[in-house]
Amino acid sequence: MAMFLFFSGLFNFYLYKGSYKQQFLQQFERLKATSRIMDRNMDRNHRIETLKLWGAAIKQKDWSTFYDAIQRSNPWFNVDSVELALSGVCRYLDPSKLDQWSQSYQLKTGNTGTVGLILAGNIPLVGIHDFICLVAAGNRAKIKLSSQDQILLPLLYQELVNIEPRIKEFFSFTNKISVGEIDAIISTGSDNTSRYIKFYYQDIPQIIRSNRTSVAVIKGDENSDQLTELGADMFSYFGKGCRNISKIWVPPSYDFTKYISNNRRFTKLLKNSKYNSNYNYQRALYRTQGMEYIDTGYSLFYQSKEVVSPLSVVFYDFYHNLDQLNAMISLEKEKTQCIASAEGWFGQSYPFGSLQKPDIWDYADNLDTMTFLLKL
Structure with a gap:
């Protein structure tokens, strides 16, 4: 029955x-x-x-x-x-x-x-x-x-x-x-x-x-589509998720202009009053303290050694070679959920545009929940 x-x-x-x-x-x-x-x-x-x-x-x-x-x-x-x-x-x-x-x-x-x-x-x-x-x-x-x-x-x-x-x-x-x-x-x-x-x-x-947060590695030769996908990894969910990118490493003298021109669609984030308030607050803070930043019109890039950035801010830092880059990323292992790069060229990284599209076998913090449950 x-x-x-x-x-x-x-x-x-x-x-x-x-x-x-x-x-x-x-x-x-x-x-x-x-x-x-x-x-x-x-x-x-x-x-x-x-x-x-x-x-x-x-x-x-x-x-x-x-x-x-x-x-x-x-x-x-x-x-x-x-x-x-x-x-x-x-x-x-x-x-x-x-x-x-x-x-x-x-x-x-x-x-x-x-x-x-x-x-x-x-x-x-x-x-x-x-x-x-x-x-x-x-x-x-x-x-x-x-x-x-x-x-x-x-x-x-x-x-x-x-x-x-x-x-x-x-x-x-x-x-x-x-x-x-x-x-x-x-x-x-x-x-x-x-x-x-x-x-x-x-x-x-x-x-x-x-x-936890996520980070990205930029080579400097990314095409428009890849930079658009990078933007989605940064600002889907207003950047509030652990799989959102809050820190990028870039080559010396990296020009942010191409990234900015390919991600103007995210100005729509400012329609959210809470996000808008965060953006205006961070911009006023940096300005009054005489701190240099890059303003995209809806978010700020700010140079920092840290990886966890305030809402509406993406931290960046420079790397000169892969050994140095690997060392810096290794130091932040315990705070990092994902690493992203164009087409996943960097070791153990996800392709740009995929961070908010995890599969069922992608476990947060690399802790296998099913194995944990089946041992109970």
């Missing part, structure tokens, strides 16, 4: 979509062949197939009716940012990538461990990858949302419940996660928050992520 109700619910869902009826029928046959109902836990194959259907539902849903409410709750979450985040979720849930990713692990029928998930709110859906890992691994979870991101994940979660109602047995949202309620903790937040979380949950397994 449970199997019948589950697939009947899926059928009604896809029938409502009309043109996706054939897609549903194909998914239905595959799910029927690979899924089986357990007493308390969902079969590993069933969980992956459910994630695929969730991705299809997210991709086809019109989310625009929620945009105003989301932006009212957090002015940083404008339409561009929300749509970029949703496209990222769909990329994670791409069927072929989910198969490739999940097959690299020895997934269990289900894990009995309960995980606490404490989420950040600097960009929309910043914790969605952890959530997907929890579904795939079969863990239960207690989730504490950031006060800055209270709407999006519950909305997506409801779509998942519509597809597989038993998900509600695995996940709950809460304002507080006590030590005795969980077997492990995954947390993302500021350096100060991370220190507190690490101490408070010191007796259980942890993944604790703190402030």
Whole structure:
């Protein structure tokens, strides 16, 4: 009966979509062949197939009716940012990538461990990858949302419940996660928050992520397309994410003119009053202190040895050879999420334009969340 109700619910869902009826029928046959109902836990194959259907539902849903409410709750979450985040979720849930990713692990029928998930709110859906890992691994979870991101994940979660109602047995949202309620903790937040979380949950397994940023290496011969992609890596999500570039290394006498001319589209950032205030404040600060800077009209380039820059500012510094460059980057390893370069020419770097398009197997801080969960 449970199997019948589950697939009947899926059928009604896809029938409502009309043109996706054939897609549903194909998914239905595959799910029927690979899924089986357990007493308390969902079969590993069933969980992956459910994630695929969730991705299809997210991709086809019109989310625009929620945009105003989301932006009212957090002015940083404008339409561009929300749509970029949703496209990222769909990329994670791409069927072929989910198969490739999940097959690299020895997934269990289900894990009995309960995980606490404490989420950040600097960009929309910043914790969605952890959530997907929890579904795939079969863990239960207690989730504490950031006060800055209270709407999006519950909305997506409801779509998942519509597809597989038993998900509600695995996940709950809460304002507080006590030590005795969980077997492990995954947390993302500021350096100060991370220190507190690490101490408070010191007796259980942890993944604790703190402030990180991304950096880039410029050769000086980048073409217009590459510089445009670099701009996206800097200023998507207003530059607030750990995969946003906040520091670049450039050759001596590098001319910023070509970069500036290829990224004027980001003047639209100034429409956000919070970003505009940050930009004007930093410019006034540098000016009154007699500090030299390069003004793009919406952001500032400022020479510094540091890698974590204020909002609306990108730090830069010079390198004279690759040995020197490697040494400088190595010093900032613990604060660096990603390194980017044109077409990924620099060792262990991502191509410009790819930092905000991570795949399901790209783990924050290079900590394999799935391996962590499967050991619980």
